[in-house]
Amino acid sequence: MMNSNSITDIWKNLASAEESGLTKRRIPVESPLYVYGTYRYPDNLYGIAFSYDSSLTIPIDQFKSLKELGILQMPDASFEHRNLLLIQLHHTDCLGVFATLCSDLTSAVTRESSEKSALRIILNQLEKWRTLFDRGLATGLSPAEQQGLYGELHLLFRMIRRNSFDMTETVGYWVGCDKAMRDFQGEDWAIEVKTTATNGSDRLTINGERQLDDALLDRLFLYHLSVEVSRKNGQTLNRVIEDLRKALAPDTIALHRFNIGLTHAGYFDDHAPMYQDRCYKIRREQAYRIAGNFPRIKERDLRNGVSNVTYTISTSACEEYAVTDTELFKSTVNHERD
Known part of the structure; x- marks a missing residue:
């Protein structure tokens, strides 16, 4: 099972390279989806991405207004006929919390047997995150x-x-x-x-x-x-x-x-x-x-x-x-x- 330090280490390595644009590195977990830690330079955006068959459809419009998060879909440059679901953090002041959430999400998809079911789990988890991000991750509990x-x-x-x-x-x-x-x-x-x-x-x-x-x-x-x-x-x-x-x-x-x-x-x-x-x-x-x-x-x-x-x-x-x-x-x- 992945811990939050795994993706944190990947982010540090990607950030230190200062390679322009979006870079990614595979997270070594068993999952029907390819899972990546990502970093976009010079925008300083840390993220997690999931690669899936381009024939599958993911409805993400309901998550586009989340505070502190950007959620995008794009072609996966590493493989033909695959897309990336990319989740990026807008601000680094709650990077540790985001790492914990990414660990949670990665652990959840490793328990699935198909890409379709894994994507459904991701959407369900994002729905659970909605309240957290709407209030702002840095504020903590009232x-x-x-x-x-x-x-x-x-x-x-x-x-x-x-x-x-x-x-x-x-x-x-x-x-x-x-x-x-x-x-x-x-x-x-x-x-x-x-x-x-x-x-x-x-x-x-x-x-x-x-x-x-x-x-x-x-x-x-x-x-x-x-x-x-x-x-x-x-x-x-x-x-x-x-x-x-x-x-x-x-x-x-x-x-x-x-x-x-x-x-x-x-x-x-x-x-x-x-x-x-x-x-x-x-x-x-x-x-x-x-x-x-x-x-x-x-x-x-x-x-x-x-x-x-x-x-x-x-x-x-x-x-x-x-x-x-x-x-x-x-x-x-x-x-x-x-």
């Missing part, structure tokens, strides 16, 4: 995004401890990193995580009429984590990630899947200094079973033409639906094992 990610990872760490025999499976339940409707999803259960700071910590914002709708699930839970945010007292986002990586280290597949999830969530190691002074101290955590008359809006409750509803619930109205940690894990991560 305070609200950091807090939300911390809550998800806190619960993931607890799940790992409950289900350490199959960490790859457990990490796979974490789908919030891919902007799924809920943060954790099993075969017939789901958990939505809400992390609030001290002020107004009993009010939870629900995003959409389907987030607390259990119509297609056997079991749906709401997990509320109330934290106090400070500069010195508590655990940082970086620390919970470090703890998870240590816990997952014996399972390389689980660790790789977790690191890919962090990328999709918008967390990059290059940005870690931005998060080192924001600490979280847990005040309270409570899970609720979503069922019956739990205070919520469901899809069938809406009138025709109404959708994308955002609303607020108070945890004080949810107490009769509270469940213990034992009940939560027995009905989710441990239920899958049984």
